Amino acid sequence: MNKTRYILLNCAVTCVISILGLQLFRLQVVEQKDHSEIAHGNALRNIRVLPARGSIYDRNGVLLVHNVPEYTITLTPKFFNEERIPLLAKHLGVADSIINQSLEEARKYNPYRPSSSFSNVSFEQYSRIIEDSHLLPGVGTEIKQQRHYPTNARSSHALGYVGEINKQELNEISSESDSALYRQGDILGRTGIERGYEPWLRGVPGMARKWVNVYGLEVMAYAQGQADQKPREYYDIHLSLDSQIQEFAESLFVNKRGAVVALDPNNGEIIALVSKPDYPLEIFNGAIEDENWQSLISHSEQPLYNRATMNLMPPGSTWKPFMALLGLSEGLLGKEGGNTTIFCPGYHPIGRGRFFRCLASHGEMNVVEAIQSSCNTFFFELARRMDISSFKKYANLFGFGIEAPIDIGEQTPGLIPDSAYFGRIRSYEVEAAKMNLGVGQGDMGVTPLQLARYASALANGGVLHPPHLVKYLVNPETNEQIVIPDLPEPVKLEIDSTYMNLVRKGMRLVMEEGTGVMAQIPDIPSAGKTGTAQAPGNFEDHSVFIMFAPFDSPKIAIAVQCENTGDGSQCAAPIASLLAEKFLKGEIPPSWRTSVRMDRALSTKSQTLALTDQ
Amino acid sequence: MRSWYRNLDFPTLLIWLSLCVCGLVAIYSSTHGEAQEFLLNTVQNSFQRQLMWLGISACALVVILMIPMHWFIRLAPLAYLATIGLLIIALIAGREVGGARSWVYLGPFGFQSSELAKVGSLLMSAFVLTSRMKANNTSNSALIVSGILGLPALLIILQNDLGTALVFAGFIPILWLCSGVPLRIVGLIIIFPVIGYIAILSWQLALGFTAVAGLTAWFATRELKWATAAALVGAITVGTASFALQSVLQPHHVARIVSFSNPEADEYRAGVGFHLVQSKAALGSGGWLGQGFLQGSQTQGRYIPEQSTDFVFSVIGEEWGFVGGGLILLLFTILMLRLTWLAKRIDHPFGSLLAAGAAGIFLIHVCVNLGMVLGLLPVIGIPLPFLSYGGSALLTNTVLLSLALGAYMRRADFVLY
Numbered sequence A: 001m002n003k004t005r006y007i008l009l010n011c012a013v014t015c016v017i018s019i020l021g022l023q024l025f026r027l028q029v030v031e032q033k034d035h036s037e038i039a040h041g042n043a044l045r046n047i048r049v050l051p052a053r054g055s056i057y058d059r060n061g062v063l064l065v066h067n068v069p070e071y072t073i074t075l076t077p078k079f080f081n082e083e084r085i086p087l088l089a090k091h092l093g094v095a096d097s098i099i100n101q102s103l104e105e106a107r108k109y110n111p112y113r114p115s116s117s118f119s120n121v122s123f124e125q126y127s128r129i130i131e132d133s134h135l136l137p138g139v140g141t142e143i144k145q146q147r148h149y150p151t152n153a154r155s156s157h158a159l160g161y162v163g164e165i166n167k168q169e170l171n172e173i174s175s176e177s178d179s180a181l182y183r184q185g186d187i188l189g190r191t192g193i194e195r196g197y198e199p200w201l202r203g204v205p206g207m208a209r210k211w212v213n214v215y216g217l218e219v220m221a222y223a224q225g226q227a228d229q230k231p232r233e234y235y236d237i238h239l240s241l242d243s244q245i246q247e248f249a250e251s252l253f254v255n256k257r258g259a260v261v262a263l264d265p266n267n268g269e270i271i272a273l274v275s276k277p278d279y280p281l282e283i284f285n286g287a288i289e290d291e292n293w294q295s296l297i298s299h300s301e302q303p304l305y306n307r308a309t310m311n312l313m314p315p316g317s318t319w320k321p322f323m324a325l326l327g328l329s330e331g332l333l334g335k336e337g338g339n340t341t342i343f344c345p346g347y348h349p350i351g352r353g354r355f356f357r358c359l360a361s362h363g364e365m366n367v368v369e370a371i372q373s374s375c376n377t378f379f380f381e382l383a384r385r386m387d388i389s390s391f392k393k394y395a396n397l398f399g400f401g402i403e404a405p406i407d408i409g410e411q412t413p414g415l416i417p418d419s420a421y422f423g424r425i426r427s428y429e430v431e432a433a434k435m436n437l438g439v440g441q442g443d444m445g446v447t448p449l450q451l452a453r454y455a456s457a458l459a460n461g462g463v464l465h466p467p468h469l470v471k472y473l474v475n476p477e478t479n480e481q482i483v484i485p486d487l488p489e490p491v492k493l494e495i496d497s498t499y500m501n502l503v504r505k506g507m508r509l510v511m512e513e514g515t516g517v518m519a520q521i522p523d524i525p526s527a528g529k530t531g532t533a534q535a536p537g538n539f540e541d542h543s544v545f546i547m548f549a550p551f552d553s554p555k556i557a558i559a560v561q562c563e564n565t566g567d568g569s570q571c572a573a574p575i576a577s578l579l580a581e582k583f584l585k586g587e588i589p590p591s592w593r594t595s596v597r598m599d600r601a602l603s604t605k606s607q608t609l610a611l612t613d614q
Numbered sequence B: 001m002r003s004w005y006r007n008l009d010f011p012t013l014l015i016w017l018s019l020c021v022c023g024l025v026a027i028y029s030s031t032h033g034e035a036q037e038f039l040l041n042t043v044q045n046s047f048q049r050q051l052m053w054l055g056i057s058a059c060a061l062v063v064i065l066m067i068p069m070h071w072f073i074r075l076a077p078l079a080y081l082a083t084i085g086l087l088i089i090a091l092i093a094g095r096e097v098g099g100a101r102s103w104v105y106l107g108p109f110g111f112q113s114s115e116l117a118k119v120g121s122l123l124m125s126a127f128v129l130t131s132r133m134k135a136n137n138t139s140n141s142a143l144i145v146s147g148i149l150g151l152p153a154l155l156i157i158l159q160n161d162l163g164t165a166l167v168f169a170g171f172i173p174i175l176w177l178c179s180g181v182p183l184r185i186v187g188l189i190i191i192f193p194v195i196g197y198i199a200i201l202s203w204q205l206a207l208g209f210t211a212v213a214g215l216t217a218w219f220a221t222r223e224l225k226w227a228t229a230a231a232l233v234g235a236i237t238v239g240t241a242s243f244a245l246q247s248v249l250q251p252h253h254v255a256r257i258v259s260f261s262n263p264e265a266d267e268y269r270a271g272v273g274f275h276l277v278q279s280k281a282a283l284g285s286g287g288w289l290g291q292g293f294l295q296g297s298q299t300q301g302r303y304i305p306e307q308s309t310d311f312v313f314s315v316i317g318e319e320w321g322f323v324g325g326g327l328i329l330l331l332f333t334i335l336m337l338r339l340t341w342l343a344k345r346i347d348h349p350f351g352s353l354l355a356a357g358a359a360g361i362f363l364i365h366v367c368v369n370l371g372m373v374l375g376l377l378p379v380i381g382i383p384l385p386f387l388s389y390g391g392s393a394l395l396t397n398t399v400l401l402s403l404a405l406g407a408y409m410r411r412a413d414f415v416l417y
Helices: A003-030 A032-043 A082-092 A096-109 A123-131 A167-176 A192-196 A198-202 A243-252 A290-298 A316-330 A367-372 A376-385 A388-397 A419-423 A427-438 A448-459 A497-512 A572-585 A592-603 B010-032 B034-038 B046-066 B069-093 B113-133 B138-158 B162-178 B183-201 B203-221 B224-248 B251-261 B274-286 B312-345 B349-373 B391-409 B411-416
Strands: A044-049 A063-075 A115-121 A139-148 A162-164 A187-189 A206-212 A218-221 A236-239 A258-263 A270-276 A342-344 A363-365 A470-474 A527-533 A542-549 A556-562 B095-097 B100-106 B109-112
Touching (some): A003 A032, A003 B162, A003 B312, A003 B349, A032 A044, A082 A123, A123 A139, A187 A198, A243 A270, A243 A572, A258 A448, A316 A367, A316 A388, A316 A427, A316 A448, A316 A497, A316 A527, A342 A376, A363 A367, A367 A376, A367 A497, A388 A419, A388 A427, A448 A497, A448 A542, A448 A556, A497 A527, A572 A592, B010 B046, B010 B312, B069 B100, B069 B138, B069 B349, B069 B391, B100 B113, B109 B113, B109 B391, B113 B391, B162 B349, B183 B203, B183 B251, B203 B224, B312 B349, B312 B391
Antiparallel strands (some): A063 A139, A206 A218, A236 A470, A258 A270, A258 A556, A342 A363, A542 A556, B095 B100, B100 B109
């Protein structure tokens, strides 16, 4: 080859390479930004990272609610090898045709994306498929989280259930604040703690920047994950609830409707909050079946209804300690106060014994004796003497007729008649209505929560604590602890302590010698008051009971309502007593007293509401 | 006998190996990175297959180095006949892959007939050109070479692989340049693709370049007839190209040809311009130093179509940046310049033509493939030598290289012959 041609050929090579090199430089260096923006637009996606929904623990650290994985098998038809249908069918224990059918559905959805074809498979099936994953291209697995309730205590109304967010809620939330917080398919708390503490249980979702491939599937992290935002502000919740007491209370409520609220009188912590009938929270996992939902909301006994915070009924004789404090503080018993007696002939003179009957002819009674023997005449007379506005004032002081500052929603303020109410009835009826209020009957309604709070105020000498279920929240990763809610300061009632002590003494005598004697806790002095609330119509009376124990340094105050079960010492008293004993002693030692209380508690039944309801 | 490998040109061998390894790295990245699980089964073992083909190619290289050069001269016509036969077999009984009916199978072992045809064609061309050189009738030999290359090109067009056929056509002027064909004729034929290319971009510009070509021809030869010929060829090219683009070709063909100049345009972006937009995005995403091995977002996300075959350079560009891409360009430059240097030093015309021809074939491939990847040429599916995934191409290119190396190694033998 001669020299000219050699040079020409080299020139051609150099020329071509130079042009290519310059273009390469242009694309990679000069116009780098433009083209890499296209690359980012192609392949960079922000993917939301949801923290696991917070767990819930009881006061002793017992796990009440956590998440368990639900195993799902996905199919990506594009990569699926149809020769493996029999293998997959064998692992899943279904017929080949079912796999074919799912494959067809998945193909319609998107052949490149995994479709959740088989949800809720067992862990064994899931692991077998994982083991054989090299033989099963296009078969993927996905783990979703479901709420799981490991204890025997259902605590349905305290914990509450979760549900998938609906369109309307989604719109409301996104118009209010950060729309990235919730998306279609997310769950949120609907009742109880799950709802009240939704923001803390859920946390703030993080963001992961991922490279996705041409099919829209994640390939790898952007910048080794350094630009990612971790989810934050998610917490586990520690409740004041005692799952042992809760479980025990639920078990005592067989065949009964009613509610229990147990408080720590020293700080307002809710130890137990039971409403019966209840329902298993598990049925709300995933989408609740319509049949389940219909029967829940149409059931005559209303299992979804939180009786503990919403059930209104007259307090019956449990109202008498309140009336005593009102009478003493307002000077209705004259200068002598505690020593003043009222004569009980077995009825109140007004109505000539036809309308205002007592249980017996008690004779001369002072306030302590009146509480001890639950003398109606004494309290009819007190009520007759009182001013209706002071009745309203004292009731509100003790938390009746107003909503309690509780940290979960769903409660009713109750009904305490005031002068406006009395203005509506005829004047000759006023006195009768007033006297009825004196024994906790008539047109008034209180909730078990309010009764429990009242009992704990009696226990601690007149301090009204805000009742609350949550003690503190803990971030499971950082162990950062926060105390939510910001509770309002407890209210000290302006009641003379001598009056308080008289009432407490009366209540103690109820347990030792009075109507509550069969509900005594062996070896632990306590105070209580039975009550029987008249039910409208032809139904049995409601049984009501309040108590606190131990008498000298109370650790628990309980209110129990049993619907349509007869008088207070029949059903509510043994339940309250057993719960207090278990809480104080840990275990209830077997004894004759124990078996009597157990028998009474378990054998009583609520009268059925509807005859059609089997 | 002194060691047979004493005269072997080791630098060329080293560059060959480097390019092959770079190719393997890129193929590994596009098939064994994060993207692997999303690949079809047939593509997942590309790396292993390419490694196997590299082994086969290395064996072929050793075998060819063992064979004395005059054997090849004797074998050239036979090889050419075999080539034509193979192309015809492929056309009749071959298997269609990616639209081209060029695959011939011997049992499970398949190869692309149009790739192997390059070897036979080069041998035959070199044989004819050198044997006729003694007759000193170069104008005729120019026509004969065109015929020798034209026949396989025609068969390959019938196989529906226009890109590979264009390589054969492009090889003609290079062989003319390397053999004794007068430079003015070579110049004249080169006007055709250059002006044609410019005509695709703008016919006004192409006419301007036609004038430049005419003037250049006049200054080079000082003969009016050459100047006229140059201008005429240019004008005809512009006319034909413009006419073809406007009236003859279907709109989707025109789009394919024209889109490279503006692939981002709305009408091209999702369709014919897709390859280029993605390829440029990948290169841009690489920047100076690249995203790193197995870290290219476009590569791992499979945004670039054909990323282990025709667009393998964009994988290198994204993951190794301008530094990596530039290194590949540098390696190719050294390889081709080294081959022309070898060609110059081989005394025997046949061997010299083999070496120069190999350089020429590589040049065309690099030019067309990288022109496409870098958005300078329309998308034409031909592989990048030694780097793209594809066993037949790797084997073919290695055989071409070993012919050149063999000729250089035995340059002393030729003198005796």
